[in-house]
Amino acid sequence: xxVKIGIIGGSGLDNPDIFSDPKDKAxxxxxxxxxxxxxxxxxxxxxxxxxxxxxxxxxxxxSQVNYRANIQALKDSGCTHILATTAVGSLREEIGRGxxxxxxxxxxxxxxxxxxxHERFAPHAPVHTPMAEPFDARLRQCFIAGCQNRGYRFHPxxxxxxxxxPRFSTRxxxxxxxxxxxxxxxxxxxxxxxxxxxxxxxxxxxxxSTDYDCWKEDEASVSWEDILNVFKxxxxxxxxxxxxxxxxxxxxxxx
Numbered sequence: 001x002x003v004k005i006g007i008i009g010g011s012g013l014d015n016p017d018i019f020s021d022p023k024d025k026a027x028x029x030x031x032x033x034x035x036x037x038x039x040x041x042x043x044x045x046x047x048x049x050x051x052x053x054x055x056x057x058x059x060x061x062x063s064q065v066n067y068r069a070n071i072q073a074l075k076d077s078g079c080t081h082i083l084a085t086t087a088v089g090s091l092r093e094e095i096g097r098g099x100x101x102x103x104x105x106x107x108x109x110x111x112x113x114x115x116x117x118h119e120r121f122a123p124h125a126p127v128h129t130p131m132a133e134p135f136d137a138r139l140r141q142c143f144i145a146g147c148q149n150r151g152y153r154f155h156p157x158x159x160x161x162x163x164x165x166p167r168f169s170t171r172x173x174x175x176x177x178x179x180x181x182x183x184x185x186x187x188x189x190x191x192x193x194x195x196x197x198x199x200x201x202x203x204x205x206x207x208x209s210t211d212y213d214c215w216k217e218d219e220a221s222v223s224w225e226d227i228l229n230v231f232k233x234x235x236x237x238x239x240x241x242x243x244x245x246x247x248x249x250x251x252x253x254x255x
Contacts, residue, residue: 001253004047005246006079006201008070008192018043018243019050029076031068031117035060038077044247049077053084053188062165062187068114071195081139081249082196084205085238087231088160088184089168089213091177095184098234100154100241101207102143104135107161107182108190115191117198127198134193139204142248146241158183160207162190174215185213206241208234 019041026037039050051070054060074082088101095101108115118127147154161177163169165187169177177185189205196203210230214221 001080002078003080003250003253004049004078005043005249006074006077006082007048007050007242008074008082008084009050009052018239019048025049025077027073027077029069029072031072032066034069034073035065038073040077043243044250046246046250047078048246049074049079053086053192063110063112065188065191067188067191067195068117071192071199071201072117075199075201079201080253081136082192082201082203083139083143083242083245083249084189084192084203085242086186086189086205086207087210087227088186088207089211090184090209091161091174091213091215092183095155095158095209096153097209097211097230098153098237099209100147100152100237101158101160101184101209102140102147102154102156103160103184103189103205103207104133104140104157105159106134106190106193107159107177107180108194109161109163109177110191111164113164113191115194117195129194129198131194131197134197135204136202138252139202139245139249142245142252143204143206143241145248146244149244150237150240152237152241155183158207160184160186160189160205163187168221169213171214171217171221174213178215184209206238208238 161182
């Protein structure tokens with residue numbers, strides 16, 4: 001199998017300088033324009049395509065991201081796997097700032113997004129994509145092995161709740177999400193992983209905890225400035241993890 005890895009960069013990781021032979025490729029899809037041109041190149045000799053989820057300058061709010069075009073652009077470019085990164089808020093005391101979480105489940109709390117490719121079924125041929133295990137187990141194991149090898153503080157599983165945004169949660173919502181069983185919160189992952197599954201592309205996401213949302217009353221509620229400060233201080237971990245995991249993914253397909 002010829003492997004090509006799609007990387008979807010979250011906050012602070014839209015343009016990591018980790019490629020050899022980088023070049024930008026403007027693309028269009030049947031769903032419209034993706035968030036940004038693809039940056040294609042190689043990591044450890046393996047073809048990759050990076051896509052900034054919110055655009056190169058983070059100008060696209062979460063609910064305005066054309067998720068269908070983003071996934072379609074990676075599929076059209078020949079990507080066989082997708083590794084995603086994202087900043088998240090922690091809903092658990094034990095998930096501290098800077099911790100990594102290898103997501104295994106999601107709760108979708110969005111309300112207004114186009115998050116399926118199936119706008120119409122063929123006659124007598126409905127399509128209902130299984131979603132019991134949305135994140136690819138083998139790709140998740142690559143992330144887990146990478147964290148273990150580097151000695152990073154991480155959590156090998158976690159449920160993310162995806163909200164609409166761009167506003168943050170109320171304290172009542174944050175507490176409700178905890179009661180629902182969510183461990184972390186963000187504004188993008190559920191939509192992406194659903195579409196990746198529909199497109200038949202194995203997908204995994206590593207999340208970096210940057211804040212405690214607003215449920216902790218003994219400290220200030222989350223702010224965008226705090227998120228950026230924590231992410232910038234820890235972004236090298238995620239970049240290094242991607243560089244470590246991409247050869248692991250390629251090796252999987254040789255077996």
